[in-house]
Amino acid sequence: xxxxxxxxxxxxxxxxxxxxFWQAYDxxxxxxLTNKFGxxxxxxxxxxxxxxxxxxxxxxxxxESRSASASQHKLDxxxxxxxxxxxxxxxxxISKGHGWGWSSPLSLTMLAGALAAGTIFIRNGMRxxxxxxxxxxxFSNRAYGAAVLSNFLLNGAIGTMxxxxxxxxxxxxxxxxxxxxxxxxxLVTVLxxxxxxxKLLQRYGARLPMMAGPVLTAIAIAxxxxxxxxxxxxxxxxxxxxxxxxxxxGCYATPSTDTAVANAPENKIGxxxxxxxxxxxxxxxxxxxxxASLFALFLPLGMAHAAQYALWFxxxxxxxxxxxxxxxxxxASHS
Numbered sequence: 001x002x003x004x005x006x007x008x009x010x011x012x013x014x015x016x017x018x019x020x021f022w023q024a025y026d027x028x029x030x031x032x033l034t035n036k037f038g039x040x041x042x043x044x045x046x047x048x049x050x051x052x053x054x055x056x057x058x059x060x061x062x063x064e065s066r067s068a069s070a071s072q073h074k075l076d077x078x079x080x081x082x083x084x085x086x087x088x089x090x091x092x093x094i095s096k097g098h099g100w101g102w103s104s105p106l107s108l109t110m111l112a113g114a115l116a117a118g119t120i121f122i123r124n125g126m127r128x129x130x131x132x133x134x135x136x137x138x139f140s141n142r143a144y145g146a147a148v149l150s151n152f153l154l155n156g157a158i159g160t161m162x163x164x165x166x167x168x169x170x171x172x173x174x175x176x177x178x179x180x181x182x183x184x185x186x187l188v189t190v191l192x193x194x195x196x197x198x199k200l201l202q203r204y205g206a207r208l209p210m211m212a213g214p215v216l217t218a219i220a221i222a223x224x225x226x227x228x229x230x231x232x233x234x235x236x237x238x239x240x241x242x243x244x245x246x247x248x249x250g251c252y253a254t255p256s257t258d259t260a261v262a263n264a265p266e267n268k269i270g271x272x273x274x275x276x277x278x279x280x281x282x283x284x285x286x287x288x289x290x291x292a293s294l295f296a297l298f299l300p301l302g303m304a305h306a307a308q309y310a311l312w313f314x315x316x317x318x319x320x321x322x323x324x325x326x327x328x329x330x331x332a333s334h335s
Contacts, residue, residue, distance in 0.1 A: 083117075094286070095289045098293055141263045145328060148275060148276055151260075152280065152282060153214075153283060154318060155280040155281075157221060158288065159292070163307050165180070168235070171227065171303055172234065185242045185246060186243065186249075193246065197252070215248070216247055217245055219244060219248075220241040225307070225315070228308075248318075259329070260276040287314065291314060
């Protein structure tokens with residue numbers, strides 16, 4: 001399939017501008033609300049939820065286009081509910097399992113319920129086909145599956161920012177604003193690399209940048225995990241690593257987005273794009289939940305060690321994204 005390079009740069013820029021802002025916003029603002037203004041996590045969550053309500057009003061009247069087949073299908077309510085139940089239960093298991101006890105009846109009930117709801121969701125989707133909430137037929141294309149799965153794994157590494165912020169504030173006594181400023185290099189470079197990612201896609205295809213990006217990100221996280229460094233050196237390492245973090249994500253962004261869109265049937269591009277974006281959101285949410293649980297699990301060993309081990313998990317996620325791209329993407333994925 002011949003690539004539309006103008007569409008590639010615009011779609012890639014839009015997707016990762018949204019993702020980058022959301023990730024930085026979602027990690028920095030709650031810390032400011034709780035540490036600077038003394039709000040409880042509950043009220044901080046309420047304030048963070050208000051932007052979603054605002055988004056509903058902003059979307060009113062937005063023009064949309066839909067295929068003729070899409071208008072024939074109703075919302076898959078059963079699939080939606082089973083997916084929500086599965087995600088809520090697995091999130092409770094991950095985030096609360098340490099406090100409840102991983103082998104406690106309550107934790108095992110959450111896990112069993114998540115597996116049951118997930119099974120129902122998958123079987124419902126396979127049975128309904130195109131009418132399902134997620135059309136699993138899209139994943140029969142290896143390139144599309146690689147883009148979605150690697151995107152899910154790579155976005156899971158966003159927990160790095162949370163752990164780095166906690167260690168900078170509690171380990172090195174930086175203010176929430178100062179720790180938030182450490183991420184500016186990430187935001188700038190991830191946007192600046194969008195154009196570079198387009199050029200890499202044109203010259204080398206999607207496979208190479210989708211492998212190189214996660215590797216750069218993993219290296220950045222490995223450097224941030226050096227919590228044994230003294231304060232001044234560590235702050236410099238974190239800032240430089242956030243720049244490298246942004247370089248890796250920016251290198252990955254455009255090729256991954258274009259791979260997902262270009263390998264979807266023309267009448268399913270909207271659905272394919274939605275699944276791809278959902279993968280990044282779910283990856284970020286699950287990554288933060290698992291990272292926080294690992295941090296709490298290893299906290300008795302000391303905060304420095306807990307932060308280090310949690311960050312290593314995020315680096316492994318990046319290497320997993322690289323492996324998925326290497327195994328599933330063809331060596332020449334563009335013509």
